[in-house]
Amino acid sequence: MARPVVAIVGRPNVGKSTLFNALAGERISIVKDTPGVTRDRIYADVSWLNYDFTMIDTGGIEPDSKDIILSQMREQAQIAIDTADVIIFLVDVKQGLQDSDSKVADMLRRSHKPVILVVNKVDSFERDMADVYEFYNLGIGDPVPVSASSRLGFGDMLDKVVEYFPEQSGEEEEDDTPKIAVIGKPNVGKSSLINKLCGEERVIVSDIAGTTRDAVDTRVRYNHKDYIFIDTAGLRRKSKIKEDLERYSIVRAVASVEKADVVIIMIDATEGVTEQDAKIAGIAHERGKGIIICVNKWDAIEKNDKTMKEHETKIRQILSFMPYASILFISVKSGQRLGKIYETIDAVIENNSMRIATGVLNEIVSEAVALQQPPTDKGKRLKIFYTTQVAVKPPTFVIFVNEKYLMHFSYVRYLENRIRDAFGFEGTSLKFIIRERKENE
Structure with missing residues (x-):
């Protein structure tokens, strides 16, 4: 919801x-x-x-x-x-x-x-x-x-x-069609991408309360599956002040990310990742959404056999807080790799809603603990009793430990990497909640 x-x-x-x-x-x-x-x-x-x-x-x-x-x-x-x-x-x-x-x-x-x-x-x-x-x-x-x-x-x-809030239950709950928001700076090609992905099959979802009068959600059928693209209206009038423009697109991004299951972050290949791209990406990351980074205007880049790898490394460096995001190099203009977007959306949705059985999860965690001892502090060592998945979208795990303060951020990151090695989870963030439990409970 x-x-x-x-x-x-x-x-x-x-x-x-x-x-x-x-x-x-x-x-x-x-x-x-x-x-x-x-x-x-x-x-x-x-x-x-x-x-x-x-x-x-x-x-x-x-x-x-x-x-x-x-x-x-x-x-x-x-x-x-x-x-x-x-x-x-x-x-x-x-x-x-x-x-x-x-x-x-x-x-x-x-x-x-x-x-x-x-x-x-x-x-x-x-x-x-x-x-x-x-x-x-x-x-x-x-x-x-x-x-x-x-x-x-x-x-x-x-x-x-x-x-004035919509009812917490009701029709919205039943429509589990994947919702995809396309966000990014002004003029990066968001609307053109939505137009291309929707092809001739633009079906305008009725003017639902809350959708703006010049931004309409669009339902599309592709390979026998339905998708809804959330379209955020562009600036109605060109603001001369850069800060206003940036604030406006961030406010817009927040509103569309809230409604989406998967967020496509569009970046201009000719500019690389800007500070504003990082801010907008941060919103999707904080909200635990499925994330795909689409680098547009790839046809405008001079390339050799290393170009893509170099660009990817640079993007990963700046967006280091979301190493799990899928990256696609596309050109809306020439249509290059646009077909791959639907495939990636499907994979990311699956990962964002994946559930791992508790037994299997604990095997992976025990193995990870055996390979790298948990941290100690003043002679006291962190003990991990067990781990369980409590939610999806994003996949959320509770780890029960003896002392919460012993669980360093770096060790959580290590366990996350082991879980990702085992189950993939590409394109989605994972959330970890650390709970204390006394040994005799």
């Missing part, structure tokens, strides 16, 4: 980042063991009651001129409208209702997406309520008073947000 996406939109200094950080809590810290995954705090996972969702901060606007503020707010609102299932529109009780708030409210109203109007900096619900009521004039529903800095009113706000 894809996590719903919630976006925060608002003028400068209304407290978007404060709200974002307060909701994201400690969860936002970057996973320490993945070199290469740096990221701005653009998105975070949030849990409320039994709901999990992804929150996106659409970015700060800091210019002085009123016109620039409004045009950038429109752009922010557009990102939110395109990618989010629910939008939090944040306003400031201290600054009161502003002209630009009304203009953005019009845009949000026309989007027909659920919008929660949240009035921030309400330090005293008794004293400030008269000022909160002023925001009824925006005509987008009841204002919800909060104080992001004191974390007041979050319960009421989140209750309203989750009301």
